[in-house]
Amino acid sequence: KQEVTQIPAALSVPEGENLVLNCSFTDSAIYNLQWFRQDPGKGLTSLLLIQSSQREQTSGRLNASLDKSSGRSTLYIAASQPGDSATYLCAVRLGYGGSQGNLIFGKGTKLSVKP
Amino acid sequence: EAGVTQFPSHSVIEKGQTVTLRCDPISGHDNLYWYRRVMGKEIKFLLHFVKESKQDESGMPNNRFLAERTGGTYSTLKVQPAELEDSGVYFCASSPSTSGSMFFGPGTRLTVL
Numbered sequence: 623k624q625e626v627t628q629i630p631a632a633l634s635v636p637e638g639e640n641l642v643l644n645c646s647f648t649d650s651a652i653y654n655l656q657w658f659r660q661d662p663g664k665g666l667t668s669l670l671l672i673q674s675s676q677r678e679q680t681s682g683r684l685n686a687s688l689d690k691s692s693g694r695s696t697l698y699i700a701a702s703q704p705g706d707s708a709t710y711l712c713a714v715r716l717g718y719g720g721s722q723g724n725l726i727f728g729k730g731t732k733l734s735v736k737p
Numbered sequence: 738e739a740g741v742t743q744f745p746s747h748s749v750i751e752k753g754q755t756v757t758l759r760c761d762p763i764s765g766h767d768n769l770y771w772y773r774r775v776m777g778k779e780i781k782f783l784l785h786f787v788k789e790s791k792q793d794e795s796g797m798p799n800n801r802f803l804a805e806r807t808g809g810t811y812s813t814l815k816v817q818p819a820e821l822e823d824s825g826v827y828f829c830a831s832s833p834s835t836s837g838s839m840f841f842g843p844g845t846r847l848t849v850l
Contacts, residue, residue, distance in 0.1 A: 665843035
C-alpha cells in the first residue's frame with residue numbers, strides 16, 4: 623500500500639532564506655508526482671508535476687526533484703518570501719491497476735516565512 | 738479559462754440529514770475526481786469518473802455516499818444520512834487525462850452537528 627510522508631510537518635524561516643521540503647513514498651511504482659500549495663480556506667494550486675521518467679522540474683523560484691528508486695522528492699524554494707507562507711502538499715499518482723487516476727497525498731508541510 | 742468550481746462553499750447540517758455537493762469541472766476535462774480531508778488527516782481519494790462512468794470508486798467510505806455525473810459534465814456527491822464523522826472538506830478535481838496535472842476546486846467544508 624502506497625504511503626506518502628512529508629517532513630517536516632511545519633517550518634518557520636526568515637524571509638530570504640532558501641529552504642527544502644521533503645516528501646517520501648513507499649512504493650516506487652508511481653506514474654508521476656505533483657506538488658501543490660494550499661492557502662488557508664482555499665483549494666489546492668498545482669505547483670509542479672514531475673513524470674516518473676523525469677528527474678526535476680523548475681518554475682520560477684521553485685525546483686522539484688524526483689528520485690523514484692529511493693522514493694523521494696524535494697521541493698526547493700529559493701529566496702523565500704512572506705507570500706510563500708502556505709501548506710505544501712506532495713501527491714503521487716499510482717501507475718498500476720484501476721487506481722491509475724487517483725492521487726495519494728502526504729499530510730503536508732506548513733510553511734511560515736517571517737518578514 | 739474558468740477553474741473547477743464547487744457549491745456550496747460551506748454546509749452545516751444535523752446528523753441524519755441529507756446534503757448534496759456539486760462540482761463543475763474545467764470544460765473539456767473528461768476526468769473528474771472527488772477527494773476528502775477530515776480533521777488532522779491527509780487528503781484521501783473517494784472516486785474517479787471518466788465522462789459519466791465511474792472508473793474507480795474504491796475510496797467511497799460506505800453506501801451513504803452516492804456520486805453521479807449525468808451527461809459527463811458536472812458531478813454531485815450526496816451524503817444520506819450524514820454522520821458526525823463525515824465532517825471535513827470535500828474537494829473536486831478534474832484533468833484532461835490521467836497522466837497530466839490535476840486541477841482542484843476550492844472545496845466544500847461540511848460540518849455535521
